[in-house]
Amino acid sequence: MNFNKTHIKLSILVLIVLSVMSCNDNSKLLAVGNSESQAPKSSDLDKRVDSVLNLMTLEEKIGQMNQYNGFMDFTGPAPKGGDAERKFDHIKKGYVGSMLNVRGVKDVLAVQKVAVEESRLGIPLIIGFDVIHGYETMSPIPLAESASWDLAAIKESARLAAKEAAAAGINWTFAPMVDISRDARWGRVMEGAGEDPFLGSKIAIARVEGFQGNDLTSYESIAACAKHFAAYGFAQAGRDYNTSDIGTSTLYNTVFPPFKAASQAGVKSFMNSFNDLNGIPATADKFLMRDVLKDEWEFEGFVVSDWGSITEMVAHGYAKDGKAAAQLAANAGSDMDMESYLYVNELAGLVKEGKVKESVINEAARRILKVKFELGLFDDPYKYCDLEREKEVTGSKEIMDGALDMALKSIVLLKNENQLLPLKKEGQKVVLIGALAAEKNSPLGSWRIGAKDNTAVSVLEGMKQYDANLTFSKGPDLTIGETVFAKEVVINTNDRTGFKDAVNSARGADVVVMVLGEHAFQSGEGRSRTVLDLPGLQQELLEKVHAVNKNIVLVLNNGRPLALPWAAEHIPAIVEGWHLGTQSGHAIAQVLYGDYNPSGKLPMSFPESVGQAPIYYNHKSTGRPSLPAPGIVFWSHYQDDSNDPLWAFGHGLSYTDFEYSNLKVTDDFNSSGKVEVSVVLKNTGDIKGKEVAQLYIQDQFASVIRPVKELKGFELVELEAGASKTLKFTLDKSQLGFYDNHGKWIVEDGTFKIWIGGTSQAELSTTFELGNIE
Numbered sequence: 001m002n003f004n005k006t007h008i009k010l011s012i013l014v015l016i017v018l019s020v021m022s023c024n025d026n027s028k029l030l031a032v033g034n035s036e037s038q039a040p041k042s043s044d045l046d047k048r049v050d051s052v053l054n055l056m057t058l059e060e061k062i063g064q065m066n067q068y069n070g071f072m073d074f075t076g077p078a079p080k081g082g083d084a085e086r087k088f089d090h091i092k093k094g095y096v097g098s099m100l101n102v103r104g105v106k107d108v109l110a111v112q113k114v115a116v117e118e119s120r121l122g123i124p125l126i127i128g129f130d131v132i133h134g135y136e137t138m139s140p141i142p143l144a145e146s147a148s149w150d151l152a153a154i155k156e157s158a159r160l161a162a163k164e165a166a167a168a169g170i171n172w173t174f175a176p177m178v179d180i181s182r183d184a185r186w187g188r189v190m191e192g193a194g195e196d197p198f199l200g201s202k203i204a205i206a207r208v209e210g211f212q213g214n215d216l217t218s219y220e221s222i223a224a225c226a227k228h229f230a231a232y233g234f235a236q237a238g239r240d241y242n243t244s245d246i247g248t249s250t251l252y253n254t255v256f257p258p259f260k261a262a263s264q265a266g267v268k269s270f271m272n273s274f275n276d277l278n279g280i281p282a283t284a285d286k287f288l289m290r291d292v293l294k295d296e297w298e299f300e301g302f303v304v305s306d307w308g309s310i311t312e313m314v315a316h317g318y319a320k321d322g323k324a325a326a327q328l329a330a331n332a333g334s335d336m337d338m339e340s341y342l343y344v345n346e347l348a349g350l351v352k353e354g355k356v357k358e359s360v361i362n363e364a365a366r367r368i369l370k371v372k373f374e375l376g377l378f379d380d381p382y383k384y385c386d387l388e389r390e391k392e393v394t395g396s397k398e399i400m401d402g403a404l405d406m407a408l409k410s411i412v413l414l415k416n417e418n419q420l421l422p423l424k425k426e427g428q429k430v431v432l433i434g435a436l437a438a439e440k441n442s443p444l445g446s447w448r449i450g451a452k453d454n455t456a457v458s459v460l461e462g463m464k465q466y467d468a469n470l471t472f473s474k475g476p477d478l479t480i481g482e483t484v485f486a487k488e489v490v491i492n493t494n495d496r497t498g499f500k501d502a503v504n505s506a507r508g509a510d511v512v513v514m515v516l517g518e519h520a521f522q523s524g525e526g527r528s529r530t531v532l533d534l535p536g537l538q539q540e541l542l543e544k545v546h547a548v549n550k551n552i553v554l555v556l557n558n559g560r561p562l563a564l565p566w567a568a569e570h571i572p573a574i575v576e577g578w579h580l581g582t583q584s585g586h587a588i589a590q591v592l593y594g595d596y597n598p599s600g601k602l603p604m605s606f607p608e609s610v611g612q613a614p615i616y617y618n619h620k621s622t623g624r625p626s627l628p629a630p631g632i633v634f635w636s637h638y639q640d641d642s643n644d645p646l647w648a649f650g651h652g653l654s655y656t657d658f659e660y661s662n663l664k665v666t667d668d669f670n671s672s673g674k675v676e677v678s679v680v681l682k683n684t685g686d687i688k689g690k691e692v693a694q695l696y697i698q699d700q701f702a703s704v705i706r707p708v709k710e711l712k713g714f715e716l717v718e719l720e721a722g723a724s725k726t727l728k729f730t731l732d733k734s735q736l737g738f739y740d741n742h743g744k745w746i747v748e749d750g751t752f753k754i755w756i757g758g759t760s761q762a763e764l765s766t767t768f769e770l771g772n773i774e
C-alpha cells in the first residue's frame with residue numbers, strides 16, 4: 001500500500017474525529033494499512049461513526065446513501081460530458097458513498113483517490129460487485145454448490161471468491177442470494193440454494209462466514225449482502241421481476257429463515273428486491289425493512305436497494321413520481337439507492353419539506369459508515385489496492401484448486417443403470433457428442449462479469465486427459481451468434497449441420513457421452529423459461545443417437561432443474577454437471593472416469609413436466625391426497641401426469657451403495673427438551689463413498705397445516721467400503737415449532753413422524769410424541 005500524501009486528507013479527518021471523541025482505545029483508527037488490527041469494539045465504533053457524522057452536511061450524509069454504477073474510466077483525465085462527468089463531480093463533492101462495477105486495483109485505486117483526496121471529508125467509498133460464484137476464477141453456480149450439502153466446502157468457496165475479489169479492489173459483494181424458490185421457470189434459481197429453508201439457512205450462514213471471514217478488517221475479507229429481501233423467488237409463474245403474493249405462513253416459515261440466519265451470522269448488508277410483496281414494492285416495505293429486519297431481528301448493517309428499484313416504484317404504480325419514490329423508500333428503511341439517482345436528487349428537498357426526517361438520513365448514513373469502519377476503510381482506504389497482491393492472488397493455485405474441489409462436490413449422479421459409469425480408463429471406445437462438450441464459455445455460469453471469456457476447461461479438454469484418442473463430434477450448434485450477459489440467447493432450432501455426423505460417430509462406440517442442456521446465459525437474471533426441455537435440437541439429437549447406440553451417458557449442463565422424462569426413462573446414466581465454473585471439464589472427467597465418487601444431492605426438485613411447477617417436496621397435504629377408487633377423478637392430481645417429481649429434492653447416487661437401518665428415537669422431551677435420533681448407515685458397495693444422510697419430520701396435526709415433510713438435519717458422511725457408522729441427530733423442541741399466521745413462533749404438542757435416508761423420499765421412518773411442553 002502506498003501511504004503518501006493521498007492519505008493526508010483522510011488522516012486529517014481521522015484526527016478531527018479523534019479530537020471530538022472521548023474514546024480510550026482510538027489507536028487502531030490510525031493503524032493505517034494494518035490489516036492485522038482487530039475489529040474495534042462496537043461502542044468505540046459507534047462513537048467513531050457519530051463523530052464523523054457530526055462533521056457532515058446533510059448533502060454529504062445523503063451522499064453516503066448514493067451508489068453509482070461505474071463502467072467508466074477513472075484512470076485517465078476526468079471524464080467530460082454526460083453521466084460520467086456528473087458521477088465524477090459527485091464523488092468529488094462527497095455525494096457518493098459507494099460505486100459498483102468498478103474493479104481491478106488500478107481502477108478502484110483511481111476512483112477511491114478521487115473520493116479520499118478530492119472530497120471535503122475524504123470519506124472512502126465502499127466498492128461493490130456481484131461476486132456471486134467467484135470473481136475471475138469461477139466456482140460452480142450457487143445452486144450447484146448447494147448440491148454438495150457440504151457447508152465447509154461452500155464456506156471455503158466463498159472465502160476464496162472473497163480473497164480473489166478483495167485482491168482486485170472489491171470490498172463488498174452482492175451475495176449470497178438467499179431467496180428460496182420452488183419454481184424452476186425462474187432463471188435466478190441458479191443463484192440460490194434451492195427450495196428448502198433449512199438447507200438454505202445453513203448455506204446462507206456458510207456463505208456469509210466465507211465472504212466476511214473471522215476478521216472483517218483483513219484485506220482478504222469483504223462485506224456480504226443477503227438478497228433479495230423479500231420473496232423475489234416467489235415471482236408469479238416464474239417470470240422475473242413479477243409480483244409475489246404469499247401469506248404470512250409461507251413468508252415466515254419459508255422465505256424469511258435464510259435471511260434471518262444471514263442476519264444472525266452478522267451479514268453486513270441486505271439488498272431489497274424488484275418485486276412487490278402483496279401489493280407493496282419490497283423497496284418501500286416498512287414492514288420488511290423496519291419492523292422485521294431492523295427491529296425484530298436487530299440487524300445493524302445497511303439495506304441497499306436493487307438496481308433502480310426505487311425509481312421502478314413509479315412503473316409499479318406505487319409512487320406518483322421519483323420524488324415520492326425516494327420519500328417512500330427512505331422512510332421504509334432503504335438506506336442506499338443503487339442507480340436510481342433519486343436520493344441524491346430528492347432527499348435534501350424532502351428533508352427540508354419535512355417529508356423525510358433528518359433522523360432517517362442520520363440513521364442510514366450511520367449504518368453505512370459503520371460498515372466502512374468495520375471493513376477498516378477508515379484505517380486504510382487503499383487496503384484492497386495492492387497491484388502485487390492482485391497479480392499473486394488472481395487465478396492462483398489455491399483458488400484454482402478450490403474451484404475444482406467445489407466443482408467435484410457439486411456434481412449429482414442422477415441415474416446409473418448397469419454400472420455404465422464410471423467409464424473404463426482402458427479398452428473402451430468412448431465417443432463424445434454435443435456442442436456444450438466443447439464449450440469453454442458457458443460452464444463459467446451466468447454471473448461472471450469478472451471472468452475472462454472462454455476460460456473454463458471444457459468437458460472435451462477434461463476427457464482428453466484420460467483418453468487422448470477420444471472421438472468428438474460436436475453435432476448441431478446450440479446457439480446462434482454472440483452469447484452475452486445482457487442479451488437474449490438465440491437458440492438454434494433448424495440448422496442441422498453436424499447432426500448426421502454426430503449420429504454416425506455414435507455407431508459402434510462402447511459408450512457415448514452426450515453433453516446437453518442450457519447455455520449459461522439461459523439461466524440467471526431476466527431468463528425465465530416456460531419450457532424446461534433440452535433447448536433447440538438437443539432432444540432430437542439425443543433420441544437419434546439413442547436409436548443407434550443405447551449406451552449413453554448424458555451429462556447435463558444447466559442452471560435450473562429441467563423436465564426430462566424421456567431421458568430419465570431411456571438413458572441409462574445421467575450426470576448433473578450444472579455450470580461448474582472454470583474447472584468444469586476437469587471435474588466432470590474425474591467423475592466420469594471414476595477418480596472422484598460423486599456425492600451431490602439435489603437442492604431442488606426436478607419436475608416431470610413444466611405444468612407441475614411450482615413443485616417442491618415440503619408441500620402441504622390437501623384434503624384429497626390419494627386416489628379414492630380406481631378411475632375416480634375427485635382427488636388432487638393431474639389427468640396427464642403424476643404428482644411426483646422426476647427426481648426429488650435430496651436425490652443423488654454414488655458409485656457405491658448405502659443402506660440405512662436401526663432407526664431409533666429416544667423421546668425424553670419431558671426431562672431434557674430434546675429428542676435423540678440415531679440410525680446406522682452402511683456402505684454396502686465396493687468402494688469408499690460419501691453420503692448425505694437427511695432427517696425429515698412431519699408434524700402430523702397442527703393449528704396451521706404443516707408440510708408433509710420438513711428437513712431438520714443432515715450429515716455428510718464418508719465411509720470405506722463395507723464400513724458402517726451410527727449417526728446421531730438431536731432435535732431440540734424449539735426446532736419442532738413453526739410460525740403461525742401472525743408471524744408468532746409456536747411449538748405444539750403432538751405426534752411427529754420422522755424419516756432418515758439419502759433422499760426426501762426416504763422410507764425408513766418412525767414416530768415420536770411431543771408432549772407437556774411448557
Ligand code: BGC
Pocket residue numbers: 100130174227306307525
Ligand atoms: C440484480 C442484483 C445485483 C444488481 C447489481 C440487479 O439487477 O437483481 O442481484 O446485485 O443488479 O448488479
